[in-house]
Amino acid sequence: MLQAVKNWILPIAMLTGALFHTYIGVLGFLTPTLIFCMLFLTFCKISPRHMKFSRLHIWLLLIQLCGSLLVYALVAPFSAELAQGVLICVLAPTATAAAVITGMLGGNVAFLASFVFLSNVLVAVAAPVIFSFLGTNSALPFWESFGYICRQVVPLLILPLLGAWLVQWLLPRFHRWLLSVQILSFYMWSLALTVVTGRTVTFLLEQPDPHYENEVMLAVLALGVCVMQFYFGRRLGNRYDNTIAGGQGLGQKNTILAIWMAQIYLCPTASVGPAAYVLWQNLINSWQLWKKNCTKK
Numbered sequence: 661m662l663q664a665v666k667n668w669i670l671p672i673a674m675l676t677g678a679l680f681h682t683y684i685g686v687l688g689f690l691t692p693t694l695i696f697c698m699l700f701l702t703f704c705k706i707s708p709r710h711m712k713f714s715r716l717h718i719w720l721l722l723i724q725l726c727g728s729l730l731v732y733a734l735v736a737p738f739s740a741e742l743a744q745g746v747l748i749c750v751l752a753p754t755a756t757a758a759a760v761i762t763g764m765l766g767g768n769v770a771f772l773a774s775f776v777f778l779s780n781v782l783v784a785v786a787a788p789v790i791f792s793f794l795g796t797n798s799a800l801p802f803w804e805s806f807g808y809i810c811r812q813v814v815p816l817l818i819l820p821l822l823g824a825w826l827v828q829w830l831l832p833r834f835h836r837w838l839l840s841v842q843i844l845s846f847y848m849w850s851l852a853l854t855v856v857t858g859r860t861v862t863f864l865l866e867q868p869d870p871h872y873e874n875e876v877m878l879a880v881l882a883l884g885v886c887v888m889q890f891y892f893g894r895r896l897g898n899r900y901d902n903t904i905a906g907g908q909g910l911g912q913k914n915t916i917l918a919i920w921m922a923q924i925y926l927c928p929t930a931s932v933g934p935a936a937y938v939l940w941q942n943l944i945n946s947w948q949l950w951k952k953n954c955t956k957k
């Protein structure tokens with residue numbers, strides 16, 4: 661029963677957010693809290709003693725950072741909105757659920773868990789700098805903009821990690837209980853997806869000067885970026901005997917966080933990119949799982 665719910669929760673959450681966007685929008689203040697709690701529960705499963713880092717981790721981080729700036733530079737001459745949308749699709753950290761899909765596909769879960777940690781740390785450091793130059797705060801002096809974004813982004817990405825490790829060390833019984841209620845992160849993810857979808861739909865319907873052709877183009881570009889990240893991640897991972905983990909680490913993004921960051925720090929249209937990315941990455945993951953199941957037969 662639970663698996664059936666999980667299979668349908670993506671379209672249900674997005675459809676609910678779209679249909680009831682007028683009412684869902686008032687819950688926007690919950691999104692940072694939901695992201696924090698989801699990351700905290702996920703990091704409770706990752707022990708610092710079990711994390712090992714490799715050269716492949718470094719290559720994937722370089723692609724995540726440099727690739728985001730490269731796609732921005734390529735698209736910006738045509739449209740700043742489109743450029744910001746594709747930038748956030750590449751810069752966004754790896755999804756916490758990527759380790760689950762990696763395990764289902766037979767990949768290296770330990771490698772992926774370590775990369776989830778590194779990917780979030782990278783975004784916590786790089787996002788305030790990048791958004792200070794390119795986002796809605798770019799008109800402010802750099803240090804003022806940088807400090808403002810840091811105060812919001814860094815605690816959201818780093819404190820869940822530190823909190824989870826402190827709980828592991830100081831409160832082992834509470835930690836064991838948290839491990840037993842990991843399903844809560846699934847429900848938090850569903851609610852967060854509903855909220856950010858509602859906010860995106862509200863923006864699309866109420867924008868004073870709509871440019872729907874740009875939004876359609878951004879969804880198409882998000883598809884191209886999604887496919888390329890899975891492709892290059894798998895190709896690079898293959899060189900280090902980590903094909904599956906490489907693909908999931910680079911391709912499967914924390915789209916909830918990406919949509920939220922786009923809505924807060926970039927032009928509102930940019931959030932259409934990661935919103936479309938939700939669909940594309942889930943289609944790719946579904947195809948990969950289907951292909952693996954067919955191979956078993």
